Amino acid sequence: MNDTNISLATAFAGLELHSCLYNASGPWCTTREDLDSIGKSSSGAILTKSCTLEERAGNPSPRYYENQLGSINSMGLPNKGYKFYGEIAADIQSDFDKPYLISVSGLSLKNNLYMLAELNGNSNVSAIELNLSCPNVPGKPQTAYDFKQVVHVLTEVTKVNAKPLGIKLPPYFDIIHFEEMAAIINEFEVSFVTCVNSIGNGLVIDVEKEAVVIRPKGGFGGIGGDYIKPTALANVRKFRELLRKDIAVIACGGVKNGVDAFEHILCGADAVQIGTQYHREGTSCFSRIAAELQDIMKNKGYAKLSDFKGKLIQY
Ligand code: IRO
Numbered sequence: 001m002n003d004t005n006i007s008l009a010t011a012f013a014g015l016e017l018h019s020c021l022y023n024a025s026g027p028w029c030t031t032r033e034d035l036d037s038i039g040k041s042s043s044g045a046i047l048t049k050s051c052t053l054e055e056r057a058g059n060p061s062p063r064y065y066e067n068q069l070g071s072i073n074s075m076g077l078p079n080k081g082y083k084f085y086g087e088i089a090a091d092i093q094s095d096f097d098k099p100y101l102i103s104v105s106g107l108s109l110k111n112n113l114y115m116l117a118e119l120n121g122n123s124n125v126s127a128i129e130l131n132l133s134c135p136n137v138p139g140k141p142q143t144a145y146d147f148k149q150v151v152h153v154l155t156e157v158t159k160v161n162a163k164p165l166g167i168k169l170p171p172y173f174d175i176i177h178f179e180e181m182a183a184i185i186n187e188f189e190v191s192f193v194t195c196v197n198s199i200g201n202g203l204v205i206d207v208e209k210e211a212v213v214i215r216p217k218g219g220f221g222g223i224g225g226d227y228i229k230p231t232a233l234a235n236v237r238k239f240r241e242l243l244r245k246d247i248a249v250i251a252c253g254g255v256k257n258g259v260d261a262f263e264h265i266l267c268g269a270d271a272v273q274i275g276t277q278y279h280r281e282g283t284s285c286f287s288r289i290a291a292e293l294q295d296i297m298k299n300k301g302y303a304k305l306s307d308f309k310g311k312l313i314q315y
Contacts, residue, residue, distance in 0.1 A: 006294040007304045010044070012248030012270045013127050013164035013191035015099040017044035020305060021261060021286050021293070024252045024275030025050050025103035025129060025168065026224075028282070030079055032088055039096035041283035042290055044271065046098060048085045050105035050131045050168075053115060055081035059136065059216035064279075065204060070225020070254075071276040072204045074136045074216040077105060082115045089124035100124065103168065105131035107140065109153055117160045127191070128163055133170035135200030135222045142200055144170050147180055154188045166192035166250065171199055171231045175238075182242035192248035194273065195235035198222025225276035229254025233267050240268030240310055256285075258292025268310035 010020040022045040028034045030049040038046045058078025065072050079085075085102045092100045102125055106112035112130065119125050132144040132153065143149055144167070157165070167190060172178050185193060202223035204213050212219020232253020240249045251269035255261050256277040264272050277285050302308050 005303065006297050008044070008290055008293060010271050010305055012250070013166065015045070015126055015164065017099060017271060019044035019286070019290055020265070020271040021290055022271065022273055023047050023278050024273035025131065026073070026075070026275050027279035035088070035092060036095070037283050039092060039098070042287035043283065044098060045101060045126075046092060046096065047101045047129065047273070048103050049079045050077060050103040050134065051079045051082040051085050051115070052077055052105060052107055053082060053111045055079065055084070062214050063216055063221075065213040066225065066276065066280065067204070070223060070227040071279065072202060072214055072221040072223055073198065074214050074221035076136050076216060077134060082119065086119055086122050086125065089122055093124045099126035101127045101129055101166075103129045103131050105134050107137065109156060112153070113156055113160050116157060120161060120163055125163065127166060128161070129166040129168050129194060130157065131168040131197070133168050133197035133200075135170070135198060136216065138217060142170050144181070147184060150181070150184055154184070154190070158189045164191040165189065166194055168194045168197055169235070169239075171196040171228065171235050171253075173231070178235075178238040178242060182239060185247065186244050190247055192250055192270070193239055193243065194250040194252055195239050196228070196232050196253050198224045199228050199231060224253070226254055226256070229260060233263055236264055236269050237267040237312065255289070258289055258294075258296050261289055261293045262296050262308075265305055265309050266312045268312075270309070
């Protein structure tokens with residue numbers, strides 16, 4: 001049960017969340033019904049599926065698969081188009097007392113600039129998470145692995161954007177890459193980063209069938225779930241260490257219970273998104289994981305996140 005003496009409240013990018021746990025952009029956040037369900041749940045915020053200029057059907061199915069260890073997806077950005085997510089913002093804000101964030105993932109910089117300019121005129125959009133790390137659109141590289149391009153994108157984006165802006169990053173695997181990326185982000189008006197998107201272009205195999213498990217791109221897709229937790233924790237930890245203190249770090253990757261959320265916060269996360277487990281379990285994951293996290297905090301004598309946030313001990 002929820003323990004009201006133990007607060008999971010957090011704040012970042014000028015937004016106040018009653019709970020630090022909310023949905024990752026991806027699973028069950030595409031339609032109005034999906035977003036209403038998140039609104040009615042214990043989720044601390046409502047985040048949309050990454051959107052494009054026009055509505056997209058995405059890649060051919062099967063395009064999502066999961067086993068006990070995690071998920072592989074090659075959805076290919078199915079979404080209802082940015083206009084839809086802007087148009088429902090006023091209703092979402094009046095129905096639910098929590099921030100409404102739109103994830104934007106244009107197929108070109110020009111498209112991103114156009115969508116950002118439009119969404120900036122909408123006072124009911126609380127913040128924007130700019131996705132620079134989608135691994136699944138055939139022929140489109142993951143922008144955030146091209147540092148020169150990131151500088152160009154952030155230079156142009158921050159000219160048109162005045163809203164709280166976050167960037168969804170892919171996982172990095174080399175210390176020099178953490179340092180280079182953090183140094184770039186530190187130069188711009190960025191309010192938060194989300195670490196991490198799925199590990200791009202993994203491969204899961206069905207041994208019985210001797211076949212891949214998803215159709216697009218020869219079976220290659222983004223990996224989520226337990227498989228990626230150590231990588232996600234490392235990215236949260238390293239970016240927290242390297243980024244300006246006013247830039248929040250939002251964790252995403254391998255969170256299926258209270259322990260996982262606790263670990264991310266210990267690494268310095270200001271909030272924690274849930275992707276693969278939300279896909280499996282639906283919106284009940286937000287209250288279940290909140291109760292588990294509060295239990296851990298109670299046992300350790302912590303009353304609020306700042307009692308342990310970022311306080312990971314190293315030897
Ligand atoms: O295939 C997708 O839609 C997708 C996206 I935009 C992303 O950012 N990450 C992911 O794993 N899948």
